[in-house]
Amino acid sequence: MLNIELKDGKVLEVAPGTTIAQVAEGISRRLAKEALVARFNGKLVDLNRELNEDGTLELLDASTPEGLDAYRHSSAHVMAQAVKNLFPDTRFGIGPAVKDGFYYDFDTEHVFTPEDLEKIEKEIEKIIAADIPFSCRAVSREEALEFFGEKNEEYKVELINELPDESEITMYTQGEFTDLCRGPHIPSTGKLKAMKLLNLAGAYWRGDEKNKMLQRIYGTSFPKKSELEEYLRRMEEARKRDHRRLGRELDLFTLEEEGPGFPFFLPKGMVLRNELENYMREMYAKWGYEEIRTPIILNRALWEQSGHWDHYQENMYFTRIDEADYAIKPMNCPGCMIVYRHGQHSYREMPIRYAEMGLVHRHEKSGVLHGLMRVRAFTQDDAHIFMLYSQITEEIKNVIRMVDEVYRIFGFSYNVELSTRPEKAMGDIALWDKATDDLRQALEELEIPYVVNEGDGAFYGPKIDFHLEDSIGRTWQCGTIQLDFQMPEKFDLTYIGEDGQKHRPAMIHRAIFGSIERFIGILIEHYAGAFPAWLAPVQVRVMSISENNSRYVQELTDRLKAAGIRAEADDRNEKIGYKIREAQMQKVPYMLVAGDKEMEAGAVSVRRRGEGDLGVMPSGDFLERILGEIRERQQ
RNA sequence: GCCAACAUAGCUCAGUAGGCAGAGCGUCGCCAUGGUAAGGCGGAGGUCACCAGUUCGACCCUGGUUGUUGGCUCCA
Numbered sequence: 001m002l003n004i005e006l007k008d009g010k011v012l013e014v015a016p017g018t019t020i021a022q023v024a025e026g027i028s029r030r031l032a033k034e035a036l037v038a039r040f041n042g043k044l045v046d047l048n049r050e051l052n053e054d055g056t057l058e059l060l061d062a063s064t065p066e067g068l069d070a071y072r073h074s075s076a077h078v079m080a081q082a083v084k085n086l087f088p089d090t091r092f093g094i095g096p097a098v099k100d101g102f103y104y105d106f107d108t109e110h111v112f113t114p115e116d117l118e119k120i121e122k123e124i125e126k127i128i129a130a131d132i133p134f135s136c137r138a139v140s141r142e143e144a145l146e147f148f149g150e151k152n153e154e155y156k157v158e159l160i161n162e163l164p165d166e167s168e169i170t171m172y173t174q175g176e177f178t179d180l181c182r183g184p185h186i187p188s189t190g191k192l193k194a195m196k197l198l199n200l201a202g203a204y205w206r207g208d209e210k211n212k213m214l215q216r217i218y219g220t221s222f223p224k225k226s227e228l229e230e231y232l233r234r235m236e237e238a239r240k241r242d243h244r245r246l247g248r249e250l251d252l253f254t255l256e257e258e259g260p261g262f263p264f265f266l267p268k269g270m271v272l273r274n275e276l277e278n279y280m281r282e283m284y285a286k287w288g289y290e291e292i293r294t295p296i297i298l299n300r301a302l303w304e305q306s307g308h309w310d311h312y313q314e315n316m317y318f319t320r321i322d323e324a325d326y327a328i329k330p331m332n333c334p335g336c337m338i339v340y341r342h343g344q345h346s347y348r349e350m351p352i353r354y355a356e357m358g359l360v361h362r363h364e365k366s367g368v369l370h371g372l373m374r375v376r377a378f379t380q381d382d383a384h385i386f387m388l389y390s391q392i393t394e395e396i397k398n399v400i401r402m403v404d405e406v407y408r409i410f411g412f413s414y415n416v417e418l419s420t421r422p423e424k425a426m427g428d429i430a431l432w433d434k435a436t437d438d439l440r441q442a443l444e445e446l447e448i449p450y451v452v453n454e455g456d457g458a459f460y461g462p463k464i465d466f467h468l469e470d471s472i473g474r475t476w477q478c479g480t481i482q483l484d485f486q487m488p489e490k491f492d493l494t495y496i497g498e499d500g501q502k503h504r505p506a507m508i509h510r511a512i513f514g515s516i517e518r519f520i521g522i523l524i525e526h527y528a529g530a531f532p533a534w535l536a537p538v539q540v541r542v543m544s545i546s547e548n549n550s551r552y553v554q555e556l557t558d559r560l561k562a563a564g565i566r567a568e569a570d571d572r573n574e575k576i577g578y579k580i581r582e583a584q585m586q587k588v589p590y591m592l593v594a595g596d597k598e599m600e601a602g603a604v605s606v607r608r609r610g611e612g613d614l615g616v617m618p619s620g621d622f623l624e625r626i627l628g629e630i631r632e633r634q635q
Numbered sequence: 636g637c638c639a640a641c642a643u644a645g646c647u648c649a650g651u652a653g654g655c656a657g658a659g660c661g662u663c664g665c666c667a668u669g670g671u672a673a674g675g676c677g678g679a680g681g682u683c684a685c686c687a688g689u690u691c692g693a694c695c696c697u698g699g700u701u702g703u704u705g706g707c708u709c710c711a
Binding site: 103111112113114198199200201202203204207208209210213214215216218244248249255256257260315360362364365366367368369370373374375378380465476477478479480511513514515517518519543544545546547548573574575576577578579580581582583584585591593595596597605607612613 | 636637638639640646667668669670671672673674684701702703704705706707708709710711
């Protein structure tokens with residue numbers, strides 16, 4: 001008999017050869033029904049696996065990440081099977097589970113249409129109804145190559161050839177369909193309860209633009225119909241808070257055909273921008289920064305010196321002035337290097353922190369533009385910090401603390417990535433290693449969880465990136481901290497040390513919003529357009545009940561404005577319900593209703609967005625309340 | 636840049652067999668003077684993204700261009 005230890009510590013005795021599914025059956029009917037895959041002695045396995053050694057066993061259902069992953073990966077296989085049935089000449093790429101669903105890449109002459117997705121869904125239903133078991137078979141490399149080679153599955157052959165020598169090669173079969181796959185899979189297709197194909201996309205084979213573009217079908221699947229419906233409903237809700245839609249509805253910004261990727265900020269959007277910049281300037285003062293501004297157009301020699309001419313040219317815009325080459329800046333660094341170089345610096349001044357709200361232009365490929373999130377002209381809340389080598393770790397930690405303080409004001413949660421040396425890097429490897437270690441050390445000393453993004457650094461240095469989520473869960477890089485030993489070298493920057501000699505300073509680039517445009521995009525979706533009072537383009541709308549109150553409404557509005565509040569009067573000849581509705585849809589935080597009653601009492605009736613009628617209060621009390629709220633930058 | 640889809644009034648969207656272009660919201664005017672999410676009536680508003688082609692005739696069919704959307708690659 002074998003001793004099988006369960007997750008709760010209970011030990012079962014089972015006969016050798018018993019399958020995991022049978023073990024589950026023995027424990028409870030519910031487990032037998034819901035378990036999808038298992039972890040045996042630390043390894044993920046199928047439920048039909050026979051137990052032939054002692055070990056620890058954990059049964060995984062769809063509530064576990066591994067279970068859900070197997071469920072969705074199996075869904076991908078079923079979709080592939082359906083595609084194979086309907087379009088037999090199709091060849092297969094890969095089909096993994098991803099966040100919120102799965103995809104599979106196909107190579108076929110036939111170009112899939114949205115109608116095809118419906119047909120494929122019907123075919124999927126048939127496969128699920130037939131409840132076909134997934135079976136696994138380990139094969140030799142030769143056998144696998146022969147099997148897929150005969151079917152002209154060039155992509156599978158490529159994958160097999162690249163598998164390391166010692167790896168076990170397995171093939172999974174459900175019915176007529178066999179796929180190269182590591183597994184594990186769920187026991188049978190009948191376990192799939194709620195599947196939906198979502199969209200079609202092109203995707204390069206192995207994510208390399210030099211390769212052929214395959215057709216990718218995205219789908220999702222859930223253990224319950226209700227969960228699928230809930231997911232679709234959530235996505236629909238998320239679309240309502242899409243910043244492109246809200247940007248239009250709230251008159252914040254516009255993108256026009258005349259300037260693809262070059263956003264126009266409307267008056268209300270400009271208020272938002274300015275509030276963010278004002279806030280950031282307060283942060284500059286608090287954290288010891290001095291603000292500078294450098295030119296947008298600078299000559300070719302500068303860009304050659306900085307390395308951008310060689311490393312960044314395809315992203316730059318150029319112009320000519322008096323027969324000489326100039327470039328529009330894609331980054332602020334070189335300008336800032338000149339500012340540093342302009343004067344003499346002593347070790348006593350360090351660290352020197354130069355901040356710049358720098359407008360940069362980058363030629364982004366047409367297909368990547370996305371509302372405010374990815375544009376061709378944007379303003380970075382940039383800063384370059386020059387310091388002694390001994391100050392690096394502490395300074396990086398300071399920046400991380402500052403980022404945290406800023407994100408906290410908006411109630412953001414963020415994730416942190418450490419990006420290391422890319423292939424197209426400048427400078428020597430020892431410096432890169434030192435820089436990367438410094439960044440890592442700062443993160444570890446502050447106990448910030450992070451993931452490493454190998455090869456994703458900038459061409460001049462490694463970086464810590466802060467990523468924020470949009471409404472549908474896509475993440476966007478916003479804050480960044482980059483340690484750069486190259487730029488001070490290239491520009492021969494020095495300071496005079498204690499010893500009276502010239503020394504090379506270390507430098508950090510950092511941005512907290514990242515790009516003000518992108519940050520606004522994220523903010524719009526984060527708040528669904530309902531900004532806290534300090535950010536709201538219109539903070540108060542004062543509404544009259546009838547024409548009698550028009551003058552009072554004007555006076556109130558003027559008084560609010562005089563106190564620095566963004567107030568608007570609405571004394572139009574409309575019913576109060578209509579005015580409320582409109583202010584509510586414009587997501588104005590405070591709506592003041594002023595009728596005869598209020599007018600006589602010198603009071604206002606206060607309605608708060610999201611909270612409703614707060615009752616009547618003296619207008620002075622209201623003023624105090626909102627001023628406090630704005631001053632505190634309350635959420 | 637690549638794959639696919641889409642582009643009709645300020646916005647959201649109908650529309651046709653290839654034969655005078657439609658709604659709701661918004662806007663403007665008039666009436667109604669009102670109490671916390673839409674009062675009533677009327678008017679204006681369109682080179683159907685752009686350029687070619689096919690046709691007696693093109694918003695509709697074909698080709699191209701531009702832009703947008705979803706992805707891929709790339710990235711703040």
